Amino acid sequence: TVSVVLFTNDLRLHDHPPLRAALGGDRQVVPLFVRDRAIEKAGFAVPNRSAFLADCLRDLDEGLRARGGRLIVRSGDVVRQTCAVAAEAGADEVHMAGEHTRYARHREDRLRAALEADGRRLYVHDGVVTAVEPGALTPAGSDHFAVFTPYFRRWNDHRPHEPLTAPRRVPVPDTVSSEPVPARSEVTGTSPALAAGGEKEGRKRLTAWLRGAATAYDTRHDDLAGDATSRLSPHLHFGTLSAAEAVHRARRAGGPGAEAFVRQVCWRDFHRQVLAARPACADRDYRTRHDQWRTDETAADDIEAWKQGMTGYPIVDAAMRQLAHEGWMHNRGRLLTASFLAKTLYVDWRIGARHFLSLLVDGDIANNQLNWQWVAGTGTDSRPNRVLNPVIQGKRYDPDGAYVRRWVPELAGVEGPAIHEPWKLPPGRRPRQDYPDPIVDLAEGLARFRRARDLD
Numbered sequence: 001t002v003s004v005v006l007f008t009n010d011l012r013l014h015d016h017p018p019l020r021a022a023l024g025g026d027r028q029v030v031p032l033f034v035r036d037r038a039i040e041k042a043g044f045a046v047p048n049r050s051a052f053l054a055d056c057l058r059d060l061d062e063g064l065r066a067r068g069g070r071l072i073v074r075s076g077d078v079v080r081q082t083c084a085v086a087a088e089a090g091a092d093e094v095h096m097a098g099e100h101t102r103y104a105r106h107r108e109d110r111l112r113a114a115l116e117a118d119g120r121r122l123y124v125h126d127g128v129v130t131a132v133e134p135g136a137l138t139p140a141g142s143d144h145f146a147v148f149t150p151y152f153r154r155w156n157d158h159r160p161h162e163p164l165t166a167p168r169r170v171p172v173p174d175t176v177s178s179e180p181v182p183a184r185s186e187v188t189g190t191s192p193a194l195a196a197g198g199e200k201e202g203r204k205r206l207t208a209w210l211r212g213a214a215t216a217y218d219t220r221h222d223d224l225a226g227d228a229t230s231r232l233s234p235h236l237h238f239g240t241l242s243a244a245e246a247v248h249r250a251r252r253a254g255g256p257g258a259e260a261f262v263r264q265v266c267w268r269d270f271h272r273q274v275l276a277a278r279p280a281c282a283d284r285d286y287r288t289r290h291d292q293w294r295t296d297e298t299a300a301d302d303i304e305a306w307k308q309g310m311t312g313y314p315i316v317d318a319a320m321r322q323l324a325h326e327g328w329m330h331n332r333g334r335l336l337t338a339s340f341l342a343k344t345l346y347v348d349w350r351i352g353a354r355h356f357l358s359l360l361v362d363g364d365i366a367n368n369q370l371n372w373q374w375v376a377g378t379g380t381d382s383r384p385n386r387v388l389n390p391v392i393q394g395k396r397y398d399p400d401g402a403y404v405r406r407w408v409p410e411l412a413g414v415e416g417p418a419i420h421e422p423w424k425l426p427p428g429r430r431p432r433q434d435y436p437d438p439i440v441d442l443a444e445g446l447a448r449f450r451r452a453r454d455l456d
Ligand code: FAD
Pocket: 221, 229, 230, 231, 232, 233, 234, 236, 237, 261, 264, 265, 266, 267, 268, 269, 271, 329, 330, 331, 332, 334, 335, 338, 356, 360, 362, 363, 364, 365, 367, 368, 369, 371, 372, 375
C-alpha cells in the first residue's frame, strides 16, 4: 500500500507527523511537492523566497535519497497534481500539514473533495506548522486570544509534542515520475546577501544558536548592530525547522536567553491563531480605526523614498536597505520602519506589508500582515496610537551608529550618535550631497496622525 505526503511549508524530515503517519505499517510513500501555479500567479513566489525554496527542495531531495527515496516535484494546480500523483502511485491516502490562511483552507477543502470523489482519503495533521495548533487554546467566550500575555501564559503551560526523529528509510515507488528539482541558480533578481535554505542549514543554525548567542538574547535582541537574533525565521516559515522542536530544544537549553527566544516563537503562534480565527485580516483591519490613509501624489513620493531607503532618517533608511540587500530585516528595524510608514507618513499599512512581502525571505501572511496591523494600530496592540520616533529609536537601539554606518555609506564618515540627526551637523561634518534631507518633519507627521485618529 502507498500514501502520498504533500509537502507545503513543512520542508523537513525531522519532526514531521504526516510523514511518520504515512510510513506506518510498512507503507511506501510518495513525498510530493507541487510548484503551485496559484501561488505564483498571486505574486507570492517572489525571487528571494523562490531561491530559498529551491535550496529547501534540493536538501529535502538529498535527505530522502539518503534514506532510499527521492522527492517528486510537479507543477500546476496543486489539487489536480496531487490527485494525478495519487492515481499514478495507486495511493489510497494523502497526508499533509494543517495550515491556516484562507488560501490553505480552500486548498484543503478542494483537495479533500477531489480525493474523496476518487475513493481516497485526506489526513490533515496538527502541530506541524506551529508549536501549538491554532484553536487549541482559547479564552472564555472567544474563539481566539486577542491579547498576547494571557495567550503566552496558557501557551507556556501547554507542552507541544516530543519532536519526532527523522525516519531511517523512506521507500518510494519507482513508477512515479518527477520534474527536475528546481535549482537556486535558476532564480534571478534575488537580494545579493540572501541566506541559504534547507533542513540541514536550519538545524545547524538552531544548534549553533542555542550553544552561542541565544544565551545573551534576553539582553541583546534589540541591538541592531549586534545582529544578535537567531535568524531562524525563514526556516520556521518554510518548515525546514519545526517550531515544536525549536521550543523543545530551547527549553532544554534553559536560561533567560533561551526563555526569551521561546517567548518570541510564541508570538508566531499567537498571530497564527488570530489569523486562523479571522482569515480576512490578511488584508482587512482587525480593528478599524476609520483611517483615511493618504493617497495624494506626495504620498506616492514618500512611499518611494521609504522603499528606497532615502527618507533622510538614517535608522529608517539603514533598515530598508538591509531589507533590499539581505531579504531580511531585524525585528527592531521592522517595527520602526513600519511605524514610520503607517504613522509618521500616514500611509496604508497594506502598502508597506506588500513591499515587505515582495522581499522578505521569511515573508509570511500571518506574521507579516498581523505585525503590520499591530504597528499600524489596527491590530492587537493595546496601545494602538503610539508612534515610534526614528531619532529616539536610533539613539536607543543603535547608540553608536554602527548599524547606520553599515547600511548608509553616505554617512560612513559621521561618528557616534550624531549620525541619527545628520541635518543638525555643522556644515563641515555634513554627509555627502547624495544623502537627502528628511522627507517629513516628525512633529508635523505626528500632528497629522493625531488629527487623523481624532486624538486631540
Ligand atoms: P528571533 O528574534 O530570533 O525570534 C525567533 C523566532 O520567533 C523568529 O524566527 C520568528 O519565527 C518568531 N518571532 C519573533 N518575533 C516575532 C513577532 N513579532 N511576530 C511573530 N513571530 C515572531 N516574521 C516573519 O517570520 N515573517 C514576516 O513576514 C514578518 N513580518 C514582520 C513585519 C513587521 C512589520 C514586523 C514588526 C515584524 C515582522 N515579523 C515577521 C516578525 C519578526 O520581525 C521576525 O520574525 C524576526 O525579525 C525574524 O528574525 P529572527 O528569526 O532572528 O527572530
